[in-house]
Amino acid sequence: MLKKRSTTKNKQKRLFKKARKMAEGATQRARLKGLPCDSTKTIADECLRQMIQTRGSCPYLYKRYKMNSSTGGGDFSPSLDKKIPSKGYVIGNIEVMSLRANRIKSDANSIEVRAVADAMALRGL
Numbered sequence: 001m002l003k004k005r006s007t008t009k010n011k012q013k014r015l016f017k018k019a020r021k022m023a024e025g026a027t028q029r030a031r032l033k034g035l036p037c038d039s040t041k042t043i044a045d046e047c048l049r050q051m052i053q054t055r056g057s058c059p060y061l062y063k064r065y066k067m068n069s070s071t072g073g074g075d076f077s078p079s080l081d082k083k084i085p086s087k088g089y090v091i092g093n094i095e096v097m098s099l100r101a102n103r104i105k106s107d108a109n110s111i112e113v114r115a116v117a118d119a120m121a122l123r124g125l
Helices: 008-033 040-053 099-107 110-122
Strands: 078-082 094-098
Touching: 008 040, 008 078, 040 078, 040 094, 078 099, 094 099
Parallel strands: none
Antiparallel strands: 078 094
């Protein structure tokens, strides 16, 4: 049996669903933590805009997002990041990136990331 090719309309639908899901999760987390938060619709629209602007790829790792509903997409599924955590989920403070980039970014600052990258390069990794 041949696999159906994904149409542009189906891709847009998947992007919209993922943006909506990220926005719903963000508003729930903000409520629980008492953080500022724009409306779910506003956040979803911004997530969708960013995913379209980057042509469905992570702006940090340059890999296409994977949106597999059964597995969640893993390291390269889109993820919503707060640039400054205390400012919450508001326009200007949110950014869509891969889950892997988000984890790397949350665990280290730019100086540490550069140091690790330089050390890896020296070791041929």
